[in-house]
Amino acid sequence: xxxxxxxxxxxxxxxxxxxxxxxxxxxxxxxxxxxxxxxxxxxxxxxxxxxxxxxxxxxxxxxxxxxxxxxxxxxxxxxxxxxxxxxxxxxxxxxxxxxxxxxxxxxxxxxxxxxxxxxxxxxxxxxxxxxxxxxxxxxxxxxxxxxxxxxxxxxxxxxxxxxxxxxxxxxxxxxxxxxxxxxxxxxxxxxxxxxxxxxxxxxxxxxxxxxxxxxxxxxxxxxxxxxxxxxxxxxxxxxxxxxxxxxxxxxxxxxxxxxxxxxxxxxxxxxxxxxxxxxxxxxxxxxxxxxxxxxxxxxx
Amino acid sequence: xxxxxxxxxxxxxxxxxxxxxxxxxxxxxxxxxxxxxxxxxxxxxxxxxxxxxxxxxxxxxxxxxxxxxxxxxxxxxxxxxxxxxxxxxxxxxxxxxxxxxxxxxxxxxxxxxxxxxxxxxxxxxxxxxxxxxxxxxxxxxxxxxxxxxxxxxxxxxxxxxxxxxxxxxxxxxxxxxxxxxxxxxxxxxxxxxxxxxxxxxxxxxxxxxxxxxxxxxxxxxxxxxxxxxxxxxxxxxxxxxxxxxxxxxxxxxxxxxxxxxxxxxxxxxxxxxxxxxxxxxxxxxxxxxxxxxxxxxxxxxxxxxxxxxxxxxxxxxxxxxxxxxxxxxxxxxxxxxxxxxxxxxxxxxxxxxxxxxxxxxxxxxxxxxxxxxxxxxxxxxxxxxxxxxxxxxxxxxxxxxxxxxxxxxxxxxxxxxxxxxxxxxxxxxxxxxxxxxxxxx
Ligand SMILES: [Zn+2]
Numbered sequence: 001x002x003x004x005x006x007x008x009x010x011x012x013x014x015x016x017x018x019x020x021x022x023x024x025x026x027x028x029x030x031x032x033x034x035x036x037x038x039x040x041x042x043x044x045x046x047x048x049x050x051x052x053x054x055x056x057x058x059x060x061x062x063x064x065x066x067x068x069x070x071x072x073x074x075x076x077x078x079x080x081x082x083x084x085x086x087x088x089x090x091x092x093x094x095x096x097x098x099x100x101x102x103x104x105x106x107x108x109x110x111x112x113x114x115x116x117x118x119x120x121x122x123x124x125x126x127x128x129x130x131x132x133x134x135x136x137x138x139x140x141x142x143x144x145x146x147x148x149x150x151x152x153x154x155x156x157x158x159x160x161x162x163x164x165x166x167x168x169x170x171x172x173x174x175x176x177x178x179x180x181x182x183x184x185x186x187x188x189x190x191x192x193x194x195x196x197x198x199x200x201x202x203x204x205x206x207x208x209x210x211x212x213x214x215x216x217x218x219x220x221x222x223x224x225x226x227x228x229x230x231x232x233x234x235x236x237x238x239x240x241x242x243x244x245x246x247x248x249x250x251x252x253x254x255x256x257x258x259x260x261x262x263x264x265x266x267x268x269x270x271x272x273x274x275x276x277x278x279x280x281x282x283x284x285x286x287x288x289x290x291x292x293x294x295x296x297x298x299x300x
Numbered sequence: 301x302x303x304x305x306x307x308x309x310x311x312x313x314x315x316x317x318x319x320x321x322x323x324x325x326x327x328x329x330x331x332x333x334x335x336x337x338x339x340x341x342x343x344x345x346x347x348x349x350x351x352x353x354x355x356x357x358x359x360x361x362x363x364x365x366x367x368x369x370x371x372x373x374x375x376x377x378x379x380x381x382x383x384x385x386x387x388x389x390x391x392x393x394x395x396x397x398x399x400x401x402x403x404x405x406x407x408x409x410x411x412x413x414x415x416x417x418x419x420x421x422x423x424x425x426x427x428x429x430x431x432x433x434x435x436x437x438x439x440x441x442x443x444x445x446x447x448x449x450x451x452x453x454x455x456x457x458x459x460x461x462x463x464x465x466x467x468x469x470x471x472x473x474x475x476x477x478x479x480x481x482x483x484x485x486x487x488x489x490x491x492x493x494x495x496x497x498x499x500x501x502x503x504x505x506x507x508x509x510x511x512x513x514x515x516x517x518x519x520x521x522x523x524x525x526x527x528x529x530x531x532x533x534x535x536x537x538x539x540x541x542x543x544x545x546x547x548x549x550x551x552x553x554x555x556x557x558x559x560x561x562x563x564x565x566x567x568x569x570x571x572x573x574x575x576x577x578x579x580x581x582x583x584x585x586x587x588x589x590x591x592x593x594x595x596x597x598x599x600x601x602x603x604x605x606x607x608x609x610x611x612x613x614x615x616x617x618x619x620x621x622x623x624x625x626x627x628x629x630x631x632x633x634x635x636x637x638x639x640x641x642x643x644x645x646x647x648x649x650x651x652x653x654x655x656x657x658x659x660x661x662x663x664x665x666x667x668x669x670x671x672x673x674x675x676x677x678x679x680x681x682x683x684x685x686x687x688x689x690x691x692x693x694x695x696x697x698x699x700x701x702x703x704x705x706x707x708x709x710x711x712x713x714x715x716x717x718x719x720x721x722x723x724x725x726x727x728x729x730x731x732x733x734x735x736x737x738x739x740x741x
Pocket of ligand 1: 459486541542
């Protein structure tokens, strides 16, 4: 977090020297706007040359394996691969076969670590401003309750946040219907609880994080969309009644009118755009760390 | 070769453990013309007339029997051949293996069953084919069980897939009973396991992998037991392959108490490993049934200790490196197991849980042989001379790179295991030896 702040404030010309002429590959098996652009801007900001390889315009389409694609990128001089992949755990495989630093830009339903880190930075900025430039520890977020609502089952963002935030002392409440939130979700780590009633869950939360509801993923689940909206949509009345001071977050892409209304997404409690801004800073630090180009920080 | 053209071998000074005859003590073994001719504390043979193999300090035990292997031939010789798979078997102490029918094409005919046993396959262990229960293992039309049996098949199974439909399973149990063949069921309700690649539970949830619930196995086992009871035919025999859950084991235990002929096997990986092995998405920890929880793993050990589990079987399932080196969800299921089965069994069941060598070797020879009615798994006088010489306390490191299997997909690479197989003899012929100075008689 400190490195992210340092690099964010650093003179752009100086920053661009850190990875000048070094090669960073973005390997994207899924389409993505904000994560890809954000990583790309971060890498370019550090002066790196970036190559984008996406599934639809490459040998991947012809059936090339992840291993061979990774080895090809390495042979072409890539020193770090940023991977977005539909299969959980794919970064572990890429790391094993290429021995290059691999940054996980989202793998299946498993993890989206850079998203969780930018969410953390957003929360720190708003709720713990004194910590954004200082060290953080297991009690930095003590007393903070983060509510994550929606399709937890399919969400790598939910898993990464549920893993990260309790380590800093936050309590994470997961909310959603059984079809999208199995009971065992609370057992994946400490500091995680389930509350099915959205209004109850909102009371006492300082952060309300909403997740996208993907219609295609609901096929086959016992879940009615209108029911979902009736019980779990974040609208202005619900927010005013239960959490009038909470931060409203969303990792995007949002489906307005589904999990969240436009009034709330664009309203005064929303920090959704801010999340995107923090993304570049966090990813700049991640890339710098992966390539050993971190600033020397004076410890507080 | 002796002067009077009788091939005689004297295995001298060893400690014989033959579970079938409950022998556990110092015995010499005399082999004549491929069969056990004498077992005694003191044999007198004229050394000029016989080849002597010194077994001092070694355990002499029947060649092991594995009733669940995938030899991949015909059709997938890039993964394994009958020759390479049985070479791995011999190195692991096995002289008899029962080969599952999920080859390409599926072994659903007398013709393929005979092909698999033909001398041209160059098998080091005896291969007992298991015929497909349904044509192409498609779960619809029954194969010809009499024809399969008469060409050497020892059971029917659609392993890799369950026999899912109630009507089909009812017909399979009935026809197999009439033919005198056991039905080996791969118990998985595939309606509950679509897209799944590990055990269901908190770990699968955290890893973002779809999980196979315990009920998918237990439900089919319960259904099969109900069908067996309903069939009410004393000849019917249901065998549950690679049992992995406490719940399914409880069903088997209850069925046995009620007198039904239900048997089951467990693989070494299901009594050694747990789902935690999946943690970093290593495809060598991916198999079906999946590795389960500690509770299930411990239930498997308990079932072995109390006798509910009839035998240990490897589910030896070779896959090429490029197949396993894929995204976890895309990688095929299964691991090799023939060279590690005995060592893992000794490490866990003997060293950690105090099971006697006799009991463990029974699970690896006499009991699986009896289960399928094979003429194997004993060193009684008159039996086929399938013999293993074993140094039970010798520690050795298993190296996948040195495996005789054509594939290297094992999670046990580099493991230190007790119990080194010094020599394996099938029908009095040496099929594996550590010490090259022991010459072929
Ligand atoms: Zn199977």
